[in-house]
Amino acid sequence: MAKRTKEDALKTRQLLIDTAIITFSQQGFASTSLDDIARAAHVTRGAIYWHFANKAELFNAIWDEQLPVREKIASKIRLHPDASAETILRESLIEGLRLIAQEPLEQALVEILYHKCEFTKELTAEIEIRERLLFNHDNVALMLKRCLHENPAFMNNDIELAIIIIQAYLSGIVKNWLMTDKSFDLDKLAPSLVDGLLASLRMTPSASGNPHPFASSPAPASSISP
Numbered sequence: 001m002a003k004r005t006k007e008d009a010l011k012t013r014q015l016l017i018d019t020a021i022i023t024f025s026q027q028g029f030a031s032t033s034l035d036d037i038a039r040a041a042h043v044t045r046g047a048i049y050w051h052f053a054n055k056a057e058l059f060n061a062i063w064d065e066q067l068p069v070r071e072k073i074a075s076k077i078r079l080h081p082d083a084s085a086e087t088i089l090r091e092s093l094i095e096g097l098r099l100i101a102q103e104p105l106e107q108a109l110v111e112i113l114y115h116k117c118e119f120t121k122e123l124t125a126e127i128e129i130r131e132r133l134l135f136n137h138d139n140v141a142l143m144l145k146r147c148l149h150e151n152p153a154f155m156n157n158d159i160e161l162a163i164i165i166i167q168a169y170l171s172g173i174v175k176n177w178l179m180t181d182k183s184f185d186l187d188k189l190a191p192s193l194v195d196g197l198l199a200s201l202r203m204t205p206s207a208s209g210n211p212h213p214f215a216s217s218p219a220p221a222s223s224i225s226p
Helices: 004-029 032-040 045-051 055-065 083-104 103-117 128-134 139-148 159-179 186-202
Strands: none
Touching: 004 032, 004 045, 004 055, 004 083, 004 103, 032 045, 032 103, 032 186, 083 139, 083 159, 083 186, 103 128, 103 159, 139 159, 159 186
16 A cells, blocks of 8 residues: 555656646746646645645756656667767757657747746756756767767867857757747758758868867767767
């Protein structure tokens, strides 16, 4: 009986997190009350307080529960063992965009992150969420280093500038897609959008005048998704 009670409590906690994601994405964090979440989840307000002391704690739990995008898309990146680093990077970026396009919960998460929350000190910081879940600087740098090691002509600019370009490009696409009420087919256009990004990396000159200084040094083997 105790085991059943524990299982039920875990199910209720997950229900509250999933409901909060959808409710925050629709109404905004500031405009959503715990009563709103309780009603949407069809539970009592007391059930929320059993698991979360306040709305901020519930908000932070949302992000603590999420896997990084690279883990969510890992099963979809099925490539030949000899696939180039650039091919793996390309497929990873495509699947990352498609994950957002296809999964309502993923859409709700980025809607909260980009449009439906004014981050205050008691909330997990926006930059921490992006770094931990969506766009990890070190992982992207490693991906680019491997691409350059295999093909020095992969891009003209240095890695740090490339990271700025990639982050701005991808976040801009997702933000605009959400702001325009999904007015274009992100799923269908994902390959072309990613190809445009990779082409821009090849064409953008290095700001330092010293392009990709790490291209000659080998990069360690590692998962190569953002």
